Amino acid sequence: MLTPAHRYCNYLLPLLPLHARRRGPSMIDDATQRPGGRTARVRAAVLTATLQELAQRGYAGMSVESVAQRAGVHKTTVYRRWATKPNLLMDAIATLAETKISVPDTGDLAEDLRSFARTIATTITGHDGGAVVRGLFSGATESSEVRDFLHGFWAGRFAQVRPMVERAIGRGELPTDTDADEVIKHVGAPLYYRLLVTAEAVTSEAAELAADSAVAAARAGVFRRRRPSSGD
Numbered sequence: 001m002l003t004p005a006h007r008y009c010n011y012l013l014p015l016l017p018l019h020a021r022r023r024g025p026s027m028i029d030d031a032t033q034r035p036g037g038r039t040a041r042v043r044a045a046v047l048t049a050t051l052q053e054l055a056q057r058g059y060a061g062m063s064v065e066s067v068a069q070r071a072g073v074h075k076t077t078v079y080r081r082w083a084t085k086p087n088l089l090m091d092a093i094a095t096l097a098e099t100k101i102s103v104p105d106t107g108d109l110a111e112d113l114r115s116f117a118r119t120i121a122t123t124i125t126g127h128d129g130g131a132v133v134r135g136l137f138s139g140a141t142e143s144s145e146v147r148d149f150l151h152g153f154w155a156g157r158f159a160q161v162r163p164m165v166e167r168a169i170g171r172g173e174l175p176t177d178t179d180a181d182e183v184i185k186h187v188g189a190p191l192y193y194r195l196l197v198t199a200e201a202v203t204s205e206a207a208e209l210a211a212d213s214a215v216a217a218a219r220a221g222v223f224r225r226r227r228p229s230s231g232d
Contacts, residue, residue, distance in 0.1 A: 045071040046078055047092040054089065055131035058138035064088065086145045093153055103161055109168035110215045116164065117187050117207035124195055125202045137196055158184060165218070174218050182223040186214040 049071035053062035064085055068075040082088045104112040123129045141147045158181050165180035174183075190210040194200040217223060 042071075042073055042077060042081075045073060046082070046088070047095060050088045050092040051132055054092075054135035054140075056135075058135045059085075059089070059140035059142075060138060062135075086143045089140060089146055090149045093149070103164055105164070105167065107171075109164065109171075109173050109218075110212065112164045112168075113183075113187050113211035113215055114208050116161070117191065117211040118204050120188055120191055121202045121204060121207040124191065130195060133192070133195060168218075175221050175224050177225045178218055178221075179223045179225050183214050183218045186217065186223070187211050 046067060049067045050062070053067050053070060056062075057066070062085065064078050064082070065075050067088060068078045071078070078088070082091065104115040106112055106115070124133050141150065161184055162180045165174070165178065165183045168174050169176055169178055169180070187210050190213070191202050191207060194202045194206060200206075
């Protein structure tokens with residue numbers, strides 16, 4: 001079963017609709033709860049609160065104390081388990097690795113990537129999704145710990161969506177040496193550019209344009225893996 005934290009942090013790549021619950025004002029006392037049940041409840045509450053704080057305050061503005069207050073737990077509980085703000089964020093993001101992305105498989109690369117792009121657009125234009133993405137890019141990657149962690153996280157997510165392009169290669173739609181990850185990046189990049197740089201609307205039309213552009217470039221061989229030159 002997905003916890004609230006799983007559902008709330010779907011901003012990075014589309015998984016399921018976002019549903020975040022605020023905890024009530026009562027504090028969770030780790031000394032009076034059963035260890036098994038308490039641990040699960042506290043972790044879910046804290047990770048959900050971490051992403052809510054990220055969305056509302058940005059990475060620079062959130063703190064271990066504010067996360068604890070929002071989660072309804074004692075700050076000593078949070079410090080004892082996570083110790084630092086980067087650890088909190090990394091654990092929240094890591095919950096995504098426990099779920100699978102629904103990957104389109106229509107038998108046509110263009111249709112697959114259009115569907116994928118529209119889902120990204122829907123996710124990052126939602127109130128929670130867009131806010132969390134902006135919060136993540138507002139300073140979280142300045143932490144070398146978080147930056148290194150995100151590299152590994154994204155590698156795992158690309159592994160899940162890569163089959164869209166690999167199937168197209170197998171059907172003969174693309175050159176055999178196409179770099180699947182580059183195709184995927186060029187679907188998402190224009191949408192995140194609109195959200196984070198130009199503040200333009202991330203529409204379904206923009207999503208389909210991004211997908212169609214990536215497909216056209218891939219078919220033209222733009223994303224073929226580069227071989228080192230003889231002088232390298």
